[in-house]
Amino acid sequence: MKNFFQSVLKHIDKLDGAKLREQYRLVTEEVKFFEMVFNAMNEGAVLYDLTGEVVYRNPSAEKFGEIEVPLGKASKFEVLLTYPEEYILEVQTIPFERGTLAMIRDVSAERERTAQELERGATKSVCDLAAGIAHEIGNPLNAISLNLQILERDPSDKEAIDICKTQVKRLDGIIRGFLSALRPQRPNLSPGSVAEPLKNCLAAFKSQFEDRKIAVTLDVPSAVPPVALDKDKIEQVFFNLIKNALEALPDAGTIDVEIVSDDKDVVVSFRDSGYGMSSEQLAHLFEPYRTTKEHGTGLGLMISARIVRDHGGAISVESKEGEGTLFTVRLPRLERRVRVLK
């Protein structure tokens, strides 16, 4: 297709009237063809120009209404609509020279199905999870066993004790991740600040940051507006995001963490200078078992998105291959909270 246009463009100065008309007819046919495809698509497609003006919207997009998208960026995020009924839209943006294309999909049924499948313990899900777990607990168990041997010789070795403690905590985290994938629980919400779980999480990673010479910055305002949160669950979200950032980084990369707030939300963002993601990868982000890692579970983001959604918030990602990734978690401010959780 691209080749066709390119070759016409290349020779356009040499084409006479009749040839031009013929080419014009072919182009019109191509445009009609694409229109037909866009019209038949279940996904909503909205095209924005560089200033953010909508220049095209396919019929499916009409039913989704106005959606705000980041312009000129490859991104993916979910929008939770609660009126007239609750449904979840998934939006992916694809930037190009003259604007941004947004693809919109209703994923409510899909998300519901995944949750039910996991809850019922669908065989494949459980096998995959178990395989992931079996692998993940190997390393901490080895470390513990090694350090217990050290302690046998020298019971006062403080470092060995610390390592054991850290590894036990890690095991606990792995098991908890496993369980929460299988049996998602409604969060136990109470008013609080996102700063606390965030700091806990960063502290847990401190030695890894140091070992790998990762420069981490943390920008937290002196007063963070309260949100209704389940601290353990939100900590799990932050943990997953930081872990992913670490796994995407070469040694000596950077992670910048920031809390900001606007009228409606408290926003926590994680920017890494890692390898980023392609549009293709973004397209399948938040789906279970989608992993590019040899020993990944592909569940971290799915669980995180569900937790954030259960808080009435939203998670979004912007990424550029080779340049890094920005994950953003939005939680509604307590005093602005309108959504009532079931």
Ligand code: ADP
């Ligand atoms: P896992 O980490 O087990 O693979 P996740 O659900 O946490 O599962 O992540 C799914 C996939 O998303 C990862 O395999 C990776 O390809 C991609 N990904 C997530 N976070 C990042 C990031 N910060 N940078 C680049 N790719 C990422």
Ligand code: MG
């Ligand atoms: Mg992960």
